Amino acid sequence: xxxxxxxxxxxxxxADRGERRLIVVELVIVFAITLGLSGLRSLLSxxxxxxxxxxxxxxxxxxxxxxxxxxxxxxxxxxxxxxxxFAWAALGLYLLHRSGIGARAIGFARRVTGRDWLGGIGxxxxxxxxxxxxxxxxxxxxxxxxxxxxTLDGTWWRVPVLVISAVANAVAEEVLVVGFxxxxxxxxxxxxxxxxxxxxxxxxxxxxxxxxxxxxxxLLMGLVFGRVWQRTNRLWPLVLAHSLIDLIAFVGYALLAPxxxxxx
Numbered sequence: 001x002x003x004x005x006x007x008x009x010x011x012x013x014x015a016d017r018g019e020r021r022l023i024v025v026e027l028v029i030v031f032a033i034t035l036g037l038s039g040l041r042s043l044l045s046x047x048x049x050x051x052x053x054x055x056x057x058x059x060x061x062x063x064x065x066x067x068x069x070x071x072x073x074x075x076x077x078x079x080x081x082x083x084x085x086f087a088w089a090a091l092g093l094y095l096l097h098r099s100g101i102g103a104r105a106i107g108f109a110r111r112v113t114g115r116d117w118l119g120g121i122g123x124x125x126x127x128x129x130x131x132x133x134x135x136x137x138x139x140x141x142x143x144x145x146x147x148x149x150x151t152l153d154g155t156w157w158r159v160p161v162l163v164i165s166a167v168a169n170a171v172a173e174e175v176l177v178v179g180f181x182x183x184x185x186x187x188x189x190x191x192x193x194x195x196x197x198x199x200x201x202x203x204x205x206x207x208x209x210x211x212x213x214x215x216x217x218x219l220l221m222g223l224v225f226g227r228v229w230q231r232t233n234r235l236w237p238l239v240l241a242h243s244l245i246d247l248i249a250f251v252g253y254a255l256l257a258p259x260x261x262x263x264x
Contacts, residue, residue, distance in 0.1 A: 014187065014188070014189040015187050015188060015189065019187075020188055020189065023184050023187060023188045024188070026184065027181070027184055027185075030091065030092065030095070030176070030180070031176075031181075031202070034088045034091070034172075034176060035088070035172075035173070035176055035177065035202065035206050036202065036205075036206075038206040039202060039205030039206040040205075041206075041209075042205060042206045042207065042208040042209040043205065045061075045208070045209035046208045046209055046211065049061075049145060049209075049211070055142050056142055056143065056144060056145050056211050057139045057140075057142045057143075057144065057145070057146065058146075059145045059146065060147075060148055061145045061146070061147055061148070061209055061210060062148040062149075062150070062151040063147065063148070063149050063150065063250070064078075064149060064150040064151070064152055064161075064162060064250060065150075065151045065152070066151065066152060066153065067081070071153075071155055074152075074155075075155075075157050075161070078152075078161045078165070079161070081165075082161070082164055082165055082168045085165075085168035085169060085171065085172040086168055086171060086172065088172045088175075088176060089171045089172045089175040089176065092175045092179065093108070093175060093179075096179070096184075099187070101183060106179040106180075106183055106229075106233070106235050107179070107229065107232070107233045107235040108175065108179060108236060108239075109236075112236050112240070113236075115234075116234060116237050116240060117237075117240060119228075119232075119234065119236075119237030119240075119241075120236070120238075120239075120240025120241040120243075120244065121240075121241070121244070122237075122241075123224070123225070123228070123237060123238065123240075123241035124240075124241045124245055124248075126224065127221050127224060127225075127241065127245060128244075128245045128248065131217050131221065134213055134216065134217045134220075135147070135213055135214075135217065137213070138211060138212060138213020138214075138216070138217075139213065143211055143212040143213050144210060144211030144212060144213035144214060145209075145210055145211045145214075147210050147214070148253065148257070149246075149249045149250045149252075149253040149254070150162055150250050150251075150253055150254040152254065158254060159251055159254070162247075162251050162254060163247060163250075163251065165246070165250060166243050166246035166249075166250050166251075167247075169242070169243075169246050170238075170240075170242035170243040170246060171239055171243075173203065173242060174235055174238045174239045174242055175235070175239075177199050177202055177203050177226075178199065178225060178226055178229045178235060178238060179229070179235050181195075181198070181199050181202070182195050182196070182199055182226060182229065182230065185198065185199075192230055195226075196223060196230065197223075199222055199226050200219045200220075200221075200222030200226060201219060201222075202222070203219065203222035204216065204217075204218045204219035204222060225238045225241075225242075
């Protein structure tokens with residue numbers, strides 16, 4: 001068992017009272033401008049959907065939607081959103097670095113190993129297949145909106161942007177919700193299970209705009225991903241798995257939706 005009280009290791013030691021207050025402030029600020037704010041907006045979006053006369057399963061929400069009428073402006077807007085996601089991840093990594101914890105310490109080293117790829121592919125199957133079933137089940141009982149992963153027009157840049165967007169989403173979420181949040185909660189002194197639940201609820205919250213199925217599915221994903229990181233201290237398998245799941249959803253939908261009506 002790890003010795004969480006060992007002051008010689010800043011990654012595993014608990015903070016004193018003053019530092020704990022600073023950690024709380026740091027977490028509030030970071031998530032108030034990143035995924036926590038997204039969670040609030042997502043909740044408001046769900047409430048708006050529930051107040052409509054149209055049932056949830058008859059409403060549609062898009063993940064990657066056009067942001068401008070002119071094609072070149074839309075491309076720039078999409079790239080700006082992607083840049084924001086990478087900037088969020090960079091903020092989390094920077095704050096950890098300032099506290100003496102580098103990217104390597106959370107399992108996000110520059111080198112990706114074959115073991116990371118195997119773990120990522122395994123997690124993709126473990127999460128992706130049941131997640132798809134949960135989505136269709138939630139829609140069937142009217143607890144979820146119809147989610148369109150992409151409504152971008154068939155422009156030359158659509159597929160490259162969707163690929164980069166999938167990676168950006170994965171990096172931002174896994175760095176902030178797993179690498180950053182769980183590390184800071186560990187330093188704060190939170191129990192591993194409590195920290196895991198907090199991170200999982202946060203992950204589910206910013207998917208509420210999809211409906212209750214989106215919340216539950218991503219909460220379960222958060223529990224699995226968080227526990228894997230707590231046990232292995234490797235972030236790359238989570239980033240790879242998340243990237244693959246989003247890549248299949250974004251690009252697969254864009255290419256197959258016109259041919260498969262049940263996806264629309």
